[in-house]
Amino acid sequence: MPSEEFVHGMLYVSLTVVGVPGNTAVILAFFLLLHKENQLLPADAIVLHLACANLLVVGVRCLLEIVASFRLASIFGDIGCKAVIFVYRTSRSLSIWLTFVLSAYQCLSIAPPGSRWASARALVAHYLGFVFLFLWILNTCMSSAAILFSFGRQNNSSMTNHGINVLYCYVHFPSKLSKEANGAAQVGRDVVPMALMTVASLIILVFLYKHSQQVKGLRSSSGGSGRSGGAEQRAAKAVVVLVTLYVALYGIDNGLWVYTLTVRRTMSSSLISDLRIFFSSLYAALSPLVIIVSNRKVNGRLRCVVQEKPVKEKATSLSTM
Template sequence: MPLSVFVRGMLYLSLTVVGVPGNATVILAFLLLLYHENRLLPSDAIVLHLACVNLLVVGVRCLLETLASFRLASVFGDVGCKVVIFVYRTSRSLSIWLTFVLSAYQCLSIVPPGSRWASVRTVVSQYLGFIFLFLWLLNTCMSSAAILFSFGTKNESSPADHGINVQFCYVRFPSKLIIEMNGAAQVGRDVVPMALMTLASLILLVFLYKHSRQVKGLRSSGGSGGGAEQRAAKAVVALVTLYVVLYGVDNGLWVYTLTVRKAMASSLISDLRIFFSSLYAALSPVIIIASNRKVNGRLRCDVQRKPVQEKDTCLSTM
């Protein structure tokens, strides 16, 4: 096995080892919470949906790339390439948009009651299921090019100028215009939520900074509201920062691919893009588990299994 292929397989293996158990743990924690309380708060539902999408990103792309790199399975034929690239692109873009929805909802959750933005938060909570459905439809449609233009490398026959080498697959576009239009649509799809979530996070930080100064005396006398708000803010800002850094690198490499002719046929550039975009899906559950008291509290309760104190302990950690 060539050294480059071995290194590639180890990198995808590291993402799989971290991302699959991490996202599965977050999903399990919220399912346990739903079982015990029969409901989820809107923010919890968003995080649960985000973890499911991230599990798709890591499981469908990184796990299968690992198996193919070490020649443990062969799934990248024509049909396999179409399915994997379509599911990966759809779930990857959904991960971006759900991170934006989470940051926006967290921003709305701290507005004063009775304000116009408080009514917006109520509307978002009521129609959260429709928001999920709309995002699925939007990103599914925008990823449909993967079904039309993805093939196994054995069918690679078009000029390198119109194709992108993805190691085991080849995305082959019929013309330069189409590849540029597809690339611009993907960049726009990522840049829009990135700008919006950055703005939401900045508003959140400014508000919390002012609020923390106003209630400093209350927190020092034993109040815990400020601490809960600060934990929520840190978690959201950490996720947004991770997204901006990793997807900024990903989109930078994508723009480089579109503008430099030889880069289109380079599997190294494609591997780097997939690695950085999948890194968010692998690391985000670590941030969620470390910062979300409902997640780690629920897991501790069910792992320890204290028959008498279970209910009180669980409620005290949320």
Template sequence: MSGLMVRGLLYLSLTAIGLPGNVAVIAAFLLAYHQERRLLPADAIVLHLACANLLVVGVRCLLEVLASFSLANVFSDTGCKAVIYVYRTSRSLSIWLTFILSAYQCLSIAPPGSRWASARDLFARHLALAFVTVWVINTVMSSPAVMFSLGSNNNSTAMQYSINVEFCFVRFLSIDDRNANGAAQVTRDAVPMILMTLASLIILVFLYRHSQQVKGLRGGGAEQRAAKAVVTLVTVYVLFYGVDNGLWVYTLTVRQTMTSSVISDLRIFFSSLYAALSPMVIIASNRKVKNQLSCRAQEKATLDKATTLSTM
């Protein structure tokens, strides 16, 4: 089996999991909003996160599958600029939204009437501003991709400082340009990673103390379940994006002037794993999503049964 075939199958597995998973989460929250005319702040953050993850899987993984199996190829110079720009923006949005979710959940476990509870209410009132801010930051920081991306069929001789991503190149004019761009991306990812890890540690301390106080009792409240779900998401993030960023740092420090596409493929695969698997965590842990999906499944089963009886 060729390397391109293996590559296509790996991206196909991410697409097969990530596309329906993120669509299901988005549909569940939209149905809930239609019924209740409102979404809780945490639900709005998760909905936004699912949208960003859907972009990662749909724009990057699905197109990689089509190109790997020669079904379609959008990776011209213009296509590479668009795909890499949207991928980098949605990928970093996914990271920052995970941080916003962990920060909000950390504030949500604060005792009523405390300063942290007041901060949570302030956070909730200005959530739209937080969304706009992360969109602006990440769209601006991803803009170099538009200037430097080229299709792999480009025969330019000035490719010595390029990053090879199989069907595209990200070309830089000098090693300093490449390292500066890479350092900016690492910083953009490291800041929310450190902050969300800190928030998750606070949540874990709270959960431990709560478990000691209610030792012997089964289950937990909605806040405890939501806190555990957020810690799980952050753990998945740190695992996959940690590998991704480690490979990115390696790419920036190797002596060769043009990096191998294998390293870039591994980076994209691990970062896309989070976008593909996080909806599974959300579906398993979010009661609102689970209820909406089970209700739709029951309605479909009832409709199918009625259709079958009417044709007999």
């Protein structure tokens, strides 16, 4: 096996080792919380949905990249390629839009009670199920091109320059116009939520800055040393970190995608496609770590699970004596 393929495979192994357990832990923590409290707050439901989408991104695409790196790519036929690329694109775009929904909801959450924005937050919370349904329908429809244009590697003899090599499959477009139109739709689908979540994050940062200035003023006037913060502030900071991570990694991803659309021969090398998949999968692998560290509910549930396990083992050993 060439060293390039080995390094490629090991990179995706590292993403899988981090991303699958991380997202699974977040999902498990929220299900335990749901079992205990019989309900989830809207922000928690969004994070749970985001973790599910990220788990699909890492579990589907990274595992298949590993399989392809170790020269098992021939197992994918046309149907397998269509299914894999469709699921990956749908879950990837869902991850993007859910990150935007999370940032927008958190932006509304820091609005003062009784304001117009607080009313909008209550409206979003009430219809959150419809928001999820709309996002699923939107992203499923926008990913439908993968069903038409994805083929197995055994059919590569009929491919033209209007295609993209993704190592174990080919995404083949019938013409340059269809390729550019599909690419423009994907870039627009990513750039729109990117711009909106950036605006929401800037609003959050302005609020946090003003809040810290007010706290400093209160400290200086009262001579106290109280701590600023609260659940909303901690959650807002975590959302800003997630959005920053998204903009950095998906910004590179979309930049490489635009480059792919502008060069003539992308079928001869899969390097650009590999880099795009890696950076988009990197967000899905790292975001659960941010959630686990910053979300006290997730952190607390996971600690309870870890602490309960040795207690149960100890009780079992005592009962057998």
